[in-house]
Amino acid sequence: MHSAVVMSQSACRFSVRLAQRKSAQDHATTRNTCRRSKSVRVAATMRTDSGSTLPSDWKDTVSKDLQYITKTSEKIAQALNPEEREMQELQQKMEALQSELASSHVEVHRSEGLVDRTLEELRELENVVNRIQVANPPSGSPTKTQPDTTASSETVVRQGSKKNWRNNGLRSTLKMEEGLKNFxxxxxxxxxxxxxxxxxxxxxxxxxxxxxxxxxxxxxxxxxxxxxxxxxxxxxxxxxxxxxxxxxxxxxxxxxxxxxxxxxxxxxxxxxxxxxxxxxxxxxxxxGEGQEPDIEVPDLNPPEGYTIHSEIVLDVPVEHGLLVENLLDLAHAPFTHTATFARGWPIPDSVKFHLQDKLAGNWDPYPIDMSFLPPVMTFSTIGLNQPGKIERGLQCKDCKKHLHQLHVNLPAKEGHTRLLYRMSLDFLGWARFIPGIQLVWKAVANQVLGEDLRLVLGQQDRMQRGGNTWGFPVPYDKLAVRYRRWRNELDKMSPMAKAQEIKMNAGELFMEEEPQEA
Ligand code: FES
Ligand SMILES: [Fe+2]
Missing domain, CATH: 2.102.10.10 (Rieske [2Fe-2S] iron-sulphur domain)
Structure with missing residues (x-):
């Protein structure tokens, strides 16, 4: 009984499974039949609409649909994948930050430029204020930014020295006085x-x-x-x-x-x-002013018996007065020109400049005569017993051979000089025909100027910061002091007085007191 029941149950389950499979097969057959009949219907419709062919853009339509389906499925995949989503968000944030950083950089550079320009303008304004204060010092109160020479004197007094009579109000300036033009x-x-x-x-x-x-x-x-x-x-x-x-x-x-x-x-x-x-x-x-100046054109010829060997024009980035003072100073030679004409010169116990005229004299112990001709010319004649050798202890007039130099220091613009240099010799007249000799002279002139230039540029820089190049003149500064006094007095006179006085003798303009010989 039990077996019969079991058998009948098994038979029953088998028949049920059989019935299920058949039903599934029937269902599939029905579905396929439906699909086929639908395709047949669509194809029939297509044929009906286009006259037996497919529409020409059916491929594009299908391709667009496929792209849309691909993108949508990618988006769904991303949406379903949290890591991918997070990465994308981070990437977007990073891109935004990078673009913000780039625009910040541009802003910073712009601000830096603005700050630089503003500082430059401030420096300019400071210079203008300094110049005005020097020109019109407030009574009884020395300026802070441009210490005047009185302040220097007071410093000396505080240090226990006697009154700084040497300075006597002498001051350098970087401005080009109007009076300088009348020449x-x-x-x-x-x-x-x-x-x-x-x-x-x-x-x-x-x-x-x-x-x-x-x-x-x-x-x-x-x-x-x-x-x-x-x-x-x-x-x-x-x-x-x-x-x-x-x-x-x-x-x-x-x-x-x-x-x-x-x-x-x-x-x-x-x-x-x-x-x-x-x-x-x-x-x-x-x-200068006026169409017909009643002032003679100066004579700048070298002395008789000299031949011009070199004429050079240079632009020098230094105020012309500083260059004039440098050229009127020979005491610096054994310290400064150690690679050129003063190589091996011992330091003398004493250097003096003996005045022969108000603006001319001779150096001791060097065989060199020197003079200043207003407004910007300097002359020097160097005695040479042997070519290229300057002998100490001699006077220029006692030497057999000589080198003569003219320097014209033109005020080109503020802080710049156009320098005309002319060199003549009273011997070796033929040397000027040596091929390439001009280049040699130019190289020598540049080398000597280069030795001076770094120092004079340094002085200019200190003046721009309020320094005074005439803090404590000594006797060997005599000729340069005379130049500076003339320059300081230049703007105090009327244009007519300036022209007449200068025509007569620039030396007449100088103040009485001079640094005394030690
Ligand atoms: S002709 Fe000189 S600027 Fe026009
Ligand atoms: Fe020099």
Missing amino acids: WYPIQFTSKMKPDVLEPIELFGETWVLFRDAEGKAACIRDECAHRACPLSLGTINEGRVTCAYHGWEFNGQGMCEKMPSTPMCKGVGVRALQVVEKDGLVFVWT
Whole structure:
């Protein structure tokens, strides 16, 4: 019974499973049949709509659908994967931060530039204030930023020395006094002026252009076109007229515009021109007021018997007065020029400058005569018993051979000098024909100047910080002190007095008191 029951139960389960499988098969068959019949219906529809072919864009439609399905499934996968989602969020945050950082960098650079410019402007303003304070010192109160020479004297008194009579109000300045303009200035050697060449030159902070006009005469006009201020020195010379490189306006040697291409000519248009004179191998200009200065063009020729061997023009980044004082000082030679002309010089027990005139004298123990000629010229004659050797203990006049130097220290602009240097010898006349000798002289001049320059630049820097280059002059500073006194007095006189006095004798302008010989 039990077996019969079991058998009947098994048979029953088998028949149920059989029935289930059949039902599933029937269902699948029905589904396939449905699909087939649907496809047949769609195909039939397609054929009906397009006349037996598929629409031409069916592939695009299918491809777009597939892309959409792919993207959607990716998004679903990402949404379902928390790590992926987190990574993406982090990446977005990082990108935002990086872009913020980049714009912050730009801002920082902009701010740095602004700070630099502001500091520069502040320094400029400070310099202006210093200059004004020096020019108009408040009564009874020395300035903080520019200690004047009285302050230096007081320091000496506090240190127990006697009153600093040496200084006597002497002061250096970096400004170009108006009074300096009322002079003839040699601005170029005639040997250096080539036809059809425009040379830009700065004088008292103004820009000029030097050239030869239609008659071959030296001319000097403003280097700033009357039309749109283009530098004329960038142009060319056409039949002795300066032709502006911008629109072709042409200016003659008097600065008058003679041609205005492409537009009706306007009469009376021009630029300023300086009076020019050529004398003794130099081109002089008058930078002062008035059209006909009653002042003679100075004679800068070397003494008789000398031959010019070298003419050099240099731009020096130092205020011209500091350079003049440097050239009028020989006491520094054995300390400064140890690689050039003073190599091996022992330090003398005493160095003196003996005045022969108000602005001229001779050095002791060196065989060198020296003088200053207002406004910016210095002369020196060096006695040489053997070429290239300066013998101590001799006087210049006792030497057989001599080297003569002219230095013209032109005030180009604030803190800059245009230096004209001319060297002549009273022996070795043939040496100037040696090929390449000019380059040798130029290299020597540059080397000597280089030894001075770092020191004079240092002085200029200290002056800009309120320092005083005449804190404590001593007897061997005599000639440079005379120059500085003349310079200090220059602006106190009327233009007429200045011109007359200077014409007579610049030495007359000096104050009575001099540093006394030790
Ligand atoms: S700027 Fe010189 S011609 Fe125009
Ligand atoms: Fe020097």
